[in-house]
Amino acid sequence: MKEFGTILRFELKHYLKNKVFIGSTVFIMLLIAVVMFFPRISALFKTSDASADVSVMLVKVDDAVQADMVRETFSASFANYDVQITDEEVSKIKDKITSGDAECAVVMTGPASFTYYVDNLSMYDMNTKIVTGVLQHIYQMNAMIKGGMSVEEITDIMSIQIKSNVESLGKDQMQNFFYTYIMIFALYMVILLYGQMVATNVATEKSSRAMELLITSAKPTSMMFGKVIASCIAGFIQIVAIFGSAFVFYNVNKSHWEDNMIIESIFNIPLELLVYMLVFFVLGFLIYAFMYGAIGSTVSKLEDINTAVMPITFLFIFAFIVVIFSMSSSDVDNTLMTVCSYIPFTSSMAMFTRICMSTVPLYEVAISIIILIGATVGIGVLSAKIYRVGVLMYGTTPNLKNIFKAVWKA
Amino acid sequence: MRLELRNIVKSFGEKKVLTGVSFEAESGEAFGLLGRNGAGKTTSIRILMDVFPANSGEILIDGQPIDYDKIGIGYLPEERGLYPKKIIIDQLTYFAELKEMSRKAAVQSIDYWLERLDMTEYRNKRLDTLSKGNQQKIQLITALAHDPDIIILDEPFSGLDPINAMLLKDVVKEQIAEGKIVLFSSHQMNYIEEFCDSIAILNNGVVSLHGNLYNIKRDYPRDRLVVRTEAPDAIVSDFGSSCTVMESGDLMIRLADASEKKAAMTRLVEHYDIDEVKVFEPSLNDIFVEYAGDAVKEG
Numbered sequence: 001m002k003e004f005g006t007i008l009r010f011e012l013k014h015y016l017k018n019k020v021f022i023g024s025t026v027f028i029m030l031l032i033a034v035v036m037f038f039p040r041i042s043a044l045f046k047t048s049d050a051s052a053d054v055s056v057m058l059v060k061v062d063d064a065v066q067a068d069m070v071r072e073t074f075s076a077s078f079a080n081y082d083v084q085i086t087d088e089e090v091s092k093i094k095d096k097i098t099s100g101d102a103e104c105a106v107v108m109t110g111p112a113s114f115t116y117y118v119d120n121l122s123m124y125d126m127n128t129k130i131v132t133g134v135l136q137h138i139y140q141m142n143a144m145i146k147g148g149m150s151v152e153e154i155t156d157i158m159s160i161q162i163k164s165n166v167e168s169l170g171k172d173q174m175q176n177f178f179y180t181y182i183m184i185f186a187l188y189m190v191i192l193l194y195g196q197m198v199a200t201n202v203a204t205e206k207s208s209r210a211m212e213l214l215i216t217s218a219k220p221t222s223m224m225f226g227k228v229i230a231s232c233i234a235g236f237i238q239i240v241a242i243f244g245s246a247f248v249f250y251n252v253n254k255s256h257w258e259d260n261m262i263i264e265s266i267f268n269i270p271l272e273l274l275v276y277m278l279v280f281f282v283l284g285f286l287i288y289a290f291m292y293g294a295i296g297s298t299v300s301k302l303e304d305i306n307t308a309v310m311p312i313t314f315l316f317i318f319a320f321i322v323v324i325f326s327m328s329s330s331d332v333d334n335t336l337m338t339v340c341s342y343i344p345f346t347s348s349m350a351m352f353t354r355i356c357m358s359t360v361p362l363y364e365v366a367i368s369i370i371i372l373i374g375a376t377v378g379i380g381v382l383s384a385k386i387y388r389v390g391v392l393m394y395g396t397t398p399n400l401k402n403i404f405k406a407v408w409k410a
Numbered sequence: 411m412r413l414e415l416r417n418i419v420k421s422f423g424e425k426k427v428l429t430g431v432s433f434e435a436e437s438g439e440a441f442g443l444l445g446r447n448g449a450g451k452t453t454s455i456r457i458l459m460d461v462f463p464a465n466s467g468e469i470l471i472d473g474q475p476i477d478y479d480k481i482g483i484g485y486l487p488e489e490r491g492l493y494p495k496k497i498i499i500d501q502l503t504y505f506a507e508l509k510e511m512s513r514k515a516a517v518q519s520i521d522y523w524l525e526r527l528d529m530t531e532y533r534n535k536r537l538d539t540l541s542k543g544n545q546q547k548i549q550l551i552t553a554l555a556h557d558p559d560i561i562i563l564d565e566p567f568s569g570l571d572p573i574n575a576m577l578l579k580d581v582v583k584e585q586i587a588e589g590k591i592v593l594f595s596s597h598q599m600n601y602i603e604e605f606c607d608s609i610a611i612l613n614n615g616v617v618s619l620h621g622n623l624y625n626i627k628r629d630y631p632r633d634r635l636v637v638r639t640e641a642p643d644a645i646v647s648d649f650g651s652s653c654t655v656m657e658s659g660d661l662m663i664r665l666a667d668a669s670e671k672k673a674a675m676t677r678l679v680e681h682y683d684i685d686e687v688k689v690f691e692p693s694l695n696d697i698f699v700e701y702a703g704d705a706v707k708e709g
Contacts, residue, residue, distance in 0.1 A: 002510070003508060003510075006504065006507045006508055007508070010504045205493075208491045208492070208493065208494055209487070209489040209490060209491025210491050210492050210493050211491075212487035212489050212491060213485065213487060213491075213492070213505060213549075213552055214508075215461050216456070216459045216461055216483070216485050216487075217505060217508040217509060218508045388461075388462070392456075392461070
């Protein structure tokens with residue numbers, strides 16, 4: 001146990017003193033700070049912008065009688081524009097737009113048709129849609145007035161508000177989507193990143209032959225568990241630093257984020273889900289880190305690492321893709337997901353997603369966690385065995401068959 | 411203390427590496443484990459260090475099965491290597507702590523050894539900033555810092571300059587004098603000959619020769635004489651075909667039987683101008699070639 005503690009401390013120091021580790025963590029924290037402070041900063045610039053000119057929208061109506069009503073409705077719909085009624089020739093209107101005197105113009109060519117003139121049509125220009133709506137509105141009003149209804153009656157009818165109320169009896173997928181997504185993505189990034197680090201760490205010891213001494217000084221099980229758990233703690237510290245700083249910066253700027261549903265929902269994860277997240281995160285991390293460590297011990301040269309870990313990486317990416325597709329199809333209880341949520345290599349992501357976005361009976365969750373714990377311990381012990389055999393094999397990169405044969409015979 | 415390996419058998423899969431290795435080493439003496447590449451030396455050492463278990467056989471300390479919690483082993487592997495990118499004192503402390511030392515005791519002992527090996531100035535440097543020979547001295551500390559009962563040195567002298575080799579010799583002699591068991595594995599026969607009281611030669615997974623080096627040499631048939639002289643020609647013509655000129659210029663006289671030794675020696679001294687005449691004793695190199703070669707009689 002003392003041996004394990006020594007290894008854990010040494011390996012953890014290896015991560016925490018690593019310049020890349022510190023640098024990347026600080027960089028991401030700064031990035032988050034910038035994002036979180038963005039609304040506050042942009043608000044500062046907006047206030048000074050208030051006195052700027054409002055762009056001009058010209059409206060040409062054939063029926064002069066309606067000019068007042070048209071202007072009123074347009075002004076109401078285009079709050080950002082100074083709406084001016086004009087009766088100039090179309091060519092003159094075009095000139096005004098090209099010269100920059102007006103930004104755009106709506107020229108009515110009939111009671112239900114118009115031409116929209118604008119200098120550069122922006123990708124996000126929604127004006128034609130709004131104008132269509134406004135004109136529809138005017139047309140309907142005119143028709144009703146002609147039919148003999150009073151303006152008040154018409155206003156009542158047109159401005160009827162429908163009240164709606166949604167009550168979700170299971171999980172609110174809309175709200176849960178974002179933090180599930182973030183958690184899955186974080187898990188994906190951390191496992192790939194740290195898995196590679198564990199594999200490289202082991203392979204470095206092997207290629208620098210420090211292994212010759214290590215293997216005679218410590219038990220392979222202590223080595224494996226020490227390394228993997230150290231990387232897990234390091235990963236966890238990094239995640240807590242990143243999400244913690246996000247949480248702090250968010251709270252500092254809370255008043256500026258009030259209207260953002262997505263951000264709001266991310267920071268409102270229920271405690272229960274947070275606990276599940278922790279459990280699946282740690283187990284999912286460990287099971288992959290053990291496999292990466294075992295693979296790392298079988299290569300002799302650092303260059304071979306990337307090809308050697310490929311099968312594990314593919315397995316993991318497969319799990320990720322299944323989960324992400326199921327999430328976006330909003331059917332997280334499909335057969336593939338259900339199966340995946342029991343297979344230990346995929347269950348950390350699959351089961352967590354199902355818990356977040358659907359209603360999973362408690363016993364199913366328990367079974368999945370028990371399988372995952374069992375498999376993690378099993379893979380841990382097996383990986384320590386592979387490690388012991390693998391670190392002393394030099395030369396040819398052994399294939400899976402040889403490794404298991406050697407483990408079996410050892 | 412007496413270390414004893416009894417009939418160790420080990421195979422990896424189909425491949426039999428050790429088919430019955432037995433030898434003994436006493437504390438206070440150096441023991442040479444010899445053998446050609448692939449003879450099973452490293453496998454024997456790894457079994458001795460409990461890296462993997464033997465298929466059968468025993469490792470005994472004073473007749474009792476070895477207790478790895480009580481017996482400390484220091485190891486200088488043939489494949490040298492530590493963490494190149496880490497600070498020397500940090501990694502040395504780590505290895506000493508893995509050997510059950512407390513941090514304080516570890517640092518204290520390492521500082522002693524850095525001083526002893528003239529390496530104190532490198533204490534807080536990264537390993538890869540050191541020359542190869544100095545890295546080797548650092549590696550030696552990992553084998554000695556935890557004050558082990560058994561010290562296993564695999565090719566300890568390779569890569570060391572004569573001054574460092576001398577330093578290492580002194581250190582090894584100190585350790586032997588302290589009553590440790592020092593196990594040498596080397597292909598540099600001169601060092602083995604200088605240090606080791608006993609040897610075991612491994613060949614194809616068995617010990618083909620084992621015992622006290624002096625006795626081994628004594629047991630060779632004493633039927634050859636080595637003669638150093640200024641005037642060899644007369645002797646060559648006198649003794650005829652039984653006399654050959656060795657590479658060193660000395661003469662080698664092969665006697666028909668060891669019992670003729672006295673008569674031959676008297677004859678040489680009386681009739682010729684002789685600087686030196688002695689019974690030929692094979693060098694360790696000769697013994698090694700004879701017992702570690704392919705055509706070896708099982709022994």
